[in-house]
Amino acid sequence: KELAEIAEIEDYKALGMEMFIVKSDVLSATSRELVLRDFKDFNMGGNTIGVGQLEVVDLSVFDTMKSDLKEEMKNLKKEGSRHSVLLLLTDIMQEGSQLLVVSDETQKIENAFDVKLDSDAEVWLKGVMSRKKQIIPFLEKQF
Numbered sequence: 001k002e003l004a005e006i007a008e009i010e011d012y013k014a015l016g017m018e019m020f021i022v023k024s025d026v027l028s029a030t031s032r033e034l035v036l037r038d039f040k041d042f043n044m045g046g047n048t049i050g051v052g053q054l055e056v057v058d059l060s061v062f063d064t065m066k067s068d069l070k071e072e073m074k075n076l077k078k079e080g081s082r083h084s085v086l087l088l089l090t091d092i093m094q095e096g097s098q099l100l101v102v103s104d105e106t107q108k109i110e111n112a113f114d115v116k117l118d119s120d121a122e123v124w125l126k127g128v129m130s131r132k133k134q135i136i137p138f139l140e141k142q143f
Contacts, residue, residue, distance in 0.1 A: 026054065026061050031068040035076060035087060042136060044143035047083035050076055051139075053131050055090045059098055062089055066100065066120075073102040083143075084109065088131060096126045108142040 004012035026034055039052035056062075062069070073085040084103035091097070101109050101121045110116055115123045128134045 026056065026065070031065060031072045032075075034065075035069055035072045035085075039076075040131075041080065041082070042139070044083075044140050047143055048080060049139060049143070050080060050082050050085040051088070051131055051135060052086070053088040053090055053097075055092055057091070057093050059089055059091045059094070062098075066122075070100060070102060070121075073100065077102050086135070086139075088125075088128070088135065090129055092129070095129060096124060097128045099123050099125055099128075109139070112138040112142045 001012065004010075004015075009015055029037070034054060035052050037052070037054060039050060042049045042051065054062075069087060073087055076082065077085045083105070084101065086103075086109070087100040089098040089100065099109075099113075099122060101117055101123075103109055103121075106117055106121060110123075113123070113125060115125070117123050125134075
């Protein structure tokens with residue numbers, strides 16, 4: 001609020017939403033670019049685990065591209081000799097993340113978050129917004 005006054009911005013909430021919308025532009029990128037946009041590898045117990053995250057204001061933008069994203073995740077898993085590749089589709093408005101999983105051992109992922117993946121190897125993680133604080137520490141305990 002204070003910075004908005006200094007910058008003479010009347011509707012700081014609208015500006016914030018506009019910034020999120022720009023950051024969450026997924027329609028102009030390839031599936032590979034999207035998966036790699038914010039992607040990091042982690043060594044967990046001698047296994048390489050790749051975790052990516054995309055933040056959007058509405059998860060429905062992924063409805064028609066999930067299968068392509070998962071294909072790229074499979075490619076990255078194979079190319080990098082990764083044990084698992086996870087992609088967090090984070091909805092900043094709903095305050096949670098849809099987790100997409102490609103893994104040699106999905107049970108470890110399920111155990112990490114005390115969830116059951118659906119038949120598409122996905123699960124909604126309510127309240128999960130941070131890869132660093134809410135994903136990696138729980139995965140590390142499983143490996």
